[in-house]
Amino acid sequence: MNKLNDTCSMSKRLTCKICGDKEVQMVFIPCGHAVSCVSCSQSVVICIICRAPINARVKFFLTSNFPELAELN
Numbered sequence: 715m716n717k718l719n720d721t722c723s724m725s726k727r728l729t730c731k732i733c734g735d736k737e738v739q740m741v742f743i744p745c746g747h748a749v750s751c752v753s754c755s756q757s758v759v760i761c762i763i764c765r766a767p768i769n770a771r772v773k774f775f776l777t778s779n780f781p782e783l784a785e786l787n
């Protein structure tokens with residue numbers, strides 16, 4: 715834990731694996747991968763990580779209290 719200044723500002727934000735632009739905000743059900751922003755999640759029918767069929771998509775919010783939520787995969 716030394717010199718955190720460089721990495722702290724962009725800390726745990728995940729970028730959408732599909733558009734590479736927006737922030738990851740959706741979790742695929744049932745596989746549980748969180749790799750997509752809201753708009754991209756509408757256009758995929760299988761998970762881009764494990765290729766499991768997506769039955770539902772759940773929006774989640776990252777908070778500083780639960781940083782581990784960013785590492786669901």
Ligand SMILES: [Zn+2]
Pocket residue numbers: 730731732733734735736750751752753754755
């Ligand atoms: Zn996206």
Ligand SMILES: [Zn+2]
Pocket residue numbers: 742745746747761762763764765766
């Ligand atoms: Zn998956």
